[in-house]
Amino acid sequence: MAMQDCLLKIKGISLAFSGTPILKSVNLSLNQGEIHALVGENGAGKSSLFKCILGIISPSQGEIIFLNESLSGYSVREILRKGIAMIHQELMLIPELTVAENIFLGRESIQGKRMGLREINQASTDLFQEYDLDIPVGAFVKDLSIAHQQIIEIMRSVSQKARLILMDEPTSSLTEKEITFFKQLIFRLKSEGISIVFTSHKMDEVFGFSDKISVLRDGEMVGTFSKDEVNPMSLVQKMVGREMKDFYPEAISEVGASILRVDDLSCLPHFEHVNFTLCAGQVLGLAGLVGAGRSDIGQVLFGVKKKTSGQIFLKGQPYNPENPSDALRAGLGYLGEDRKEMGIIPEMNITENMSLGLLDAYRKFFFVDQARESADSVGMQAQLSIHSSREGQRVQNLSGGNQQKVLFGRILLNNPEVLILDEPTRGIDVMSKFEIYTLILALKKQGKAILLISSDLPELLAMSDRVIVISKGKQMAEMTREEASPEKVLEFALH
Amino acid sequence: MKELKSFFTKSPTGGIFLALILVCALFSSMTSRFLTTTNLSVILNQVSVNAILAFGVTFVIIAGGIDLSLGSLVAVCGVVVALLSQNNEYSLWIAIIGTLVAGLALGALNGIIVVLTKVPPFIVTLGTMTIGRGMALILSKGRPISDLNESLNFLGNGDLFGIPIPILFLVLSYGTCHLLLTKTVFGRYVKAIGGNEVASYVAGVRVNRIKLYVYMISGLFAALAGILLTARINTGQPNAGLGFELDAIAAVIIGGTSTRGGKGTITGTLLGVLFIGVINNGLDLINVSAYWQQVIMGGIIILAVVLDGLYQKLKMNI
Numbered sequence A: 001m002a003m004q005d006c007l008l009k010i011k012g013i014s015l016a017f018s019g020t021p022i023l024k025s026v027n028l029s030l031n032q033g034e035i036h037a038l039v040g041e042n043g044a045g046k047s048s049l050f051k052c053i054l055g056i057i058s059p060s061q062g063e064i065i066f067l068n069e070s071l072s073g074y075s076v077r078e079i080l081r082k083g084i085a086m087i088h089q090e091l092m093l094i095p096e097l098t099v100a101e102n103i104f105l106g107r108e109s110i111q112g113k114r115m116g117l118r119e120i121n122q123a124s125t126d127l128f129q130e131y132d133l134d135i136p137v138g139a140f141v142k143d144l145s146i147a148h149q150q151i152i153e154i155m156r157s158v159s160q161k162a163r164l165i166l167m168d169e170p171t172s173s174l175t176e177k178e179i180t181f182f183k184q185l186i187f188r189l190k191s192e193g194i195s196i197v198f199t200s201h202k203m204d205e206v207f208g209f210s211d212k213i214s215v216l217r218d219g220e221m222v223g224t225f226s227k228d229e230v231n232p233m234s235l236v237q238k239m240v241g242r243e244m245k246d247f248y249p250e251a252i253s254e255v256g257a258s259i260l261r262v263d264d265l266s267c268l269p270h271f272e273h274v275n276f277t278l279c280a281g282q283v284l285g286l287a288g289l290v291g292a293g294r295s296d297i298g299q300v301l302f303g304v305k306k307k308t309s310g311q312i313f314l315k316g317q318p319y320n321p322e323n324p325s326d327a328l329r330a331g332l333g334y335l336g337e338d339r340k341e342m343g344i345i346p347e348m349n350i351t352e353n354m355s356l357g358l359l360d361a362y363r364k365f366f367f368v369d370q371a372r373e374s375a376d377s378v379g380m381q382a383q384l385s386i387h388s389s390r391e392g393q394r395v396q397n398l399s400g401g402n403q404q405k406v407l408f409g410r411i412l413l414n415n416p417e418v419l420i421l422d423e424p425t426r427g428i429d430v431m432s433k434f435e436i437y438t439l440i441l442a443l444k445k446q447g448k449a450i451l452l453i454s455s456d457l458p459e460l461l462a463m464s465d466r467v468i469v470i471s472k473g474k475q476m477a478e479m480t481r482e483e484a485s486p487e488k489v490l491e492f493a494l495h
Numbered sequence B: 001m002k003e004l005k006s007f008f009t010k011s012p013t014g015g016i017f018l019a020l021i022l023v024c025a026l027f028s029s030m031t032s033r034f035l036t037t038t039n040l041s042v043i044l045n046q047v048s049v050n051a052i053l054a055f056g057v058t059f060v061i062i063a064g065g066i067d068l069s070l071g072s073l074v075a076v077c078g079v080v081v082a083l084l085s086q087n088n089e090y091s092l093w094i095a096i097i098g099t100l101v102a103g104l105a106l107g108a109l110n111g112i113i114v115v116l117t118k119v120p121p122f123i124v125t126l127g128t129m130t131i132g133r134g135m136a137l138i139l140s141k142g143r144p145i146s147d148l149n150e151s152l153n154f155l156g157n158g159d160l161f162g163i164p165i166p167i168l169f170l171v172l173s174y175g176t177c178h179l180l181l182t183k184t185v186f187g188r189y190v191k192a193i194g195g196n197e198v199a200s201y202v203a204g205v206r207v208n209r210i211k212l213y214v215y216m217i218s219g220l221f222a223a224l225a226g227i228l229l230t231a232r233i234n235t236g237q238p239n240a241g242l243g244f245e246l247d248a249i250a251a252v253i254i255g256g257t258s259t260r261g262g263k264g265t266i267t268g269t270l271l272g273v274l275f276i277g278v279i280n281n282g283l284d285l286i287n288v289s290a291y292w293q294q295v296i297m298g299g300i301i302i303l304a305v306v307l308d309g310l311y312q313k314l315k316m317n318i
Helices: A046-054 A076-082 A099-103 A117-130 A146-159 A176-191 A203-209 A232-240 A294-301 A324-329 A339-343 A350-354 A370-383 A400-413 A430-445 A457-463 A486-493 B002-010 B014-030 B037-062 B070-084 B092-117 B121-140 B150-157 B165-183 B185-195 B197-202 B207-233 B244-254 B266-285 B290-316
Strands: A006-017 A020-031 A035-039 A061-066 A084-087 A164-167 A195-199 A212-217 A220-226 A258-267 A271-279 A282-288 A309-314 A332-335 A418-422 A449-453 A466-471 A474-480
Touching: A006 A046, A020 A046, A020 A061, A020 A195, A035 A046, A035 A176, A035 A203, A046 A076, A046 A084, A046 A164, A046 A195, A076 A084, A084 A146, A099 A117, A099 A146, A117 A146, A146 A176, A176 A195, A176 A203, A203 A232, A212 A232, A220 A232, A232 A430, A258 A294, A258 A449, A271 A282, A271 A294, A271 A449, A271 A466, A271 A474, A282 A294, A282 A430, A282 A457, A282 A486, A294 A332, A294 A418, A294 A449, A324 A332, A332 A400, A339 A400, A339 B197, A350 A370, A350 A400, A350 B185, A370 A400, A400 A430, A430 A449, A430 A457, A457 A486, A466 A486, A474 A486, B014 B266, B014 B290, B037 B070, B037 B165, B037 B185, B037 B207, B037 B244, B037 B266, B070 B092, B070 B121, B070 B207, B070 B244, B092 B121, B092 B150, B092 B207, B150 B165, B150 B207, B165 B185, B165 B207, B165 B266, B185 B197, B185 B207, B197 B207, B244 B266, B244 B290, B266 B290
Parallel strands: A020 A220, A035 A195, A035 A212, A084 A164, A164 A195, A282 A449, A282 A466, A332 A418, A418 A449
Antiparallel strands: A006 A020, A006 A061, A212 A220, A258 A271, A258 A309, A466 A474
């Protein structure tokens, strides 16, 4: 590759926080118009590397060369001006402003020329036309979907003449359809000569989008590979640094008696006329796009939402939970789709988070039997291999994977017969994912009935014995694991 | 020594405790009248009403709510206990229990409106604050109520084993609230709701029930404060308790309870109450005018919260 094609060169960057090494002599080089995937477990140093490139933190050693110029000593603002942009996982738009106002935020005058509302609307319209985007520039950002908001952030970077865009898990909250569009967009950017470095936990995107793949592990660059040199299996091994027999563990178990039967269940306007039976020792997968009504089915079963018609039978008896507390007592367990919003109490510690909602079982007169509570929690932490740096650590300081395991602990402490798991592996690192898969299959072997809701199609198909596809609130198809293929499920889901 | 350092750096109330010691040291160096047994007893007696109110409202604030109706509830309950103990018509016990029930009921009213209407508690209790003041005036026909039961007066001004009764109530309330918040199922759920209401609901916590209870506790302690206040001045005053809610809330916040809910301690609240009490008392002793006292107090409240924020950050790095 000729020298002038090299856009970014990272030479031996090291970084440490209070003695703990975060990055160890990391090298990376990137050409113009290259899409580069950066993979690694949570805590491997991906975000720190991004922060170094952007100048948010300065490395203790090494240097970063962008367009043949060292970036050391430049401020974040100056680096942005040189043409490096970043799309954060949490989008940084102002919801109460319009699309055009967001794109030109902070640049209302360019080269001395004042950009009025008309000028920025015109400039945004031109930009969108150039990229074949069908988003009204006058719409308020708060009224747009997450996917559209993300496109607007990308377009803001493009309008700022970014040569390199860093993206932190850009697809984590997009639906399958939106991901397809996203892919088209970044290929378009590539054809304009813009380079992209993105992080992702999803293998099909890592392989589907990128020209090169770099693997970080514990702050060290394991290597940069072209797509032909690695496959998903070997890549995961490089990420975790050891052999994994199979990413989705195999589990065969006897399907037992019917536990939960749903008969013509509706919860308008979310879903209607849903029928299925869930048996002991079985994993039933609910597939569909985000917003299709999958999560709402789980919420009705757990008493978070109220059904509008239809019936639910639990072990043959009519079951009508008024609230989650009823569902808990009936022997159900529930993991909500958004860990931060519906799962953890950030200020509380692991034990307090686990026993939440179950304290009646630990009641001694008015008081909490803290000795027994703590003993059960410690046992569960060992069983689920939850890693915390010290006793009583707040859950907000744990990694996503450990937080998710704490929530599993809460479910298991109640020893439920039916588990409803909504996106159990969203946004967590590969190792924790693997542990959660193993756990789900162990529970299945114990004869638990499991309803699995997931947007990660490979995961859903590998874990489920049967799959039901939901589209726009309607049950489109039910198939066995053998019958189900990604293409078939998507066809129904997009129907 | 190590344990002492760990208390100041690790305990959530270490910062306010340190501040309290500093102001005490400051006043002792300025006047010899500050650090005497009599004066300290006066301070405790003076802060008892505010302390009892502040303990109750700590639960509301930790659960993510607010109760602005406290001052009015003090007035209503003060009038109720006065009416019930006028002319020796009922026994003292009936007067006290009747008033506490009234406080619980008024607190329940706050709780029910908050839970059922989903209107922000700030607005709801702003409304009941005005309603309560009106009710106190209606019940008393706008006049102070005197000729009260002798034994009621004893509650406000008497002492037991040499300790003034209001201070005994302060200590008793502190112990009860502290146990309730730190050791009981209820206390745990109060913190959980304040930390993340949706997550608590999904985990099976009866969120509405807990919310109702915290407002009832706040009402109950307002009633107790109303009884003590009426007993101390030996009169039922419909205009009593004006602005008491603000002193109580200030003490809670100075004591390190987050206004966003989820964390806080009764010990912190007690220290906050003492902090305010010591400053009021000390400024009196060094002859600062009452007008300037207000200006200084307002500044200190803001300063305390700012410093606490810095202190918490500093603690992270130790």
